Amino acid sequence: MSRIGFVGLGIMGGPMAANLVRAGHRVAGYNRGPAKVERLVAAGGVGASSVAEAVRDAEFVFTMLPDSPDVEAVVLGEDGVLAHAAPGTLLVDCSTIRPDVARRVAEAAAARGVRALDAPVSGGEPKAVDGTLSIMVGGEAEAFAAAREVLGAVGTTVVHVGASGAGQTVKAANQLVVAGTIGLVAEALVFLEAHGVDTEAGLTVLGGGLAGSTVLDAKGRKMREREFAPGFRLELHHKDLGIVQSAAREAGLSIPLGGLVAQLVAAAVAQGDGTLDHSALLRQITRLNGRD
Structure with a gap:
C-alpha cells in the first residue's frame, strides 16, 4: 500500500482516485468542490481540506487539472504541492498541459528534491472509470519504474515515452x-x-x-x-x-x-x-x- 495525495477530482480525476483506493492504496483527495471530495470518501478514500493536507506524508502526489495555468498555480504556487511535498516524493501530473510547462514543473520539482513525471491520459471518462486508460509518461526512467505499479491501477497501456515533456x-x-x-x-x-x-x-x-x-x-x-x-x-x-x-x-x-x-x-x-x-x-x- 502506498500513501497517495490526489489533487483534482473531476470527471477524470475522481474515478482515477477511486481506482487507486480499490487497488489498496491510501488516497487523500482534494478538490475545490467539496462534493467531489465526499464522493472519494464514500469510495473509501480520505478527504483533504487543502493541497497541503493532501500532500502531507504522501509518497506519490497525483494532479489532474484542467490547464497549464492551473498546474502552475497548484504545483508551483506559494502554498502548492512543492511547498509541502517532502523530498523523495514522486509527483505524477496527469493533466494535459503544454510540454514546456511540464519541463518547467520537473525542473522546479528537482530543485526541491521531488521527482516528477508528466503522465497525461487518454480514454475519456469510461476508461477512467474502468481503470483502462492509456498513459503516456515523460520523465526519468527511474521515476517511471517507481510509479509503474500505481499507474497500473488506473491504466492498462502505460508507456514511458521519453524525457520530461515527452508525455505531453x-x-x-x-x-x-x-x-x-x-x-x-x-x-x-x-x-x-x-x-x-x-x-x-x-x-x-x-x-x-x-x-x-x-x-x-x-x-x-x-x-x-x-x-x-x-x-x-x-x-x-x-x-x-x-x-x-x-x-x-x-x-x-x-x-x-x-x-x-x-x-x-x-x-x-x-x-x-x-x-x-x-x-x-x-x-x-x-x-x-x-x-x-
Missing part, C-alpha cells in the same frame, strides 16, 4: 488524431443522413472495415443520437488543440488538417457548445451544411 508531446499528438477523426466521423454521418441511408447500419459496417476506430466505436452512436453529455468537454479539446498548434510552431511544422479541425472546434466553442462532449463537433458540421 505524445498527448498533443493523440488529441490531434482524436479531433480529426471526430470531425471526419461527423462529416460521414451528415453525408449518410443527407442521402437517406440507415445511419445505424452505415456506421456498423464502417466500424468493421478500415474506417473503423476507437473514436467511431466510442462516439458514433452518441453522435447519431445527438447525445452530447460531456465525457470530455469540447472546450478542453479546444485548449488541447491550442497546445498542438503552439508546439507545432515551435518545431517549425505545418499541420494543415490539424489547423482546420482546430478552427472548427474553436467555432463550435464560440457558438456555445464548449460544455458539451467533444463529439458535439457534429453540431458545427451540421450548421455548416444548414442541417441543424
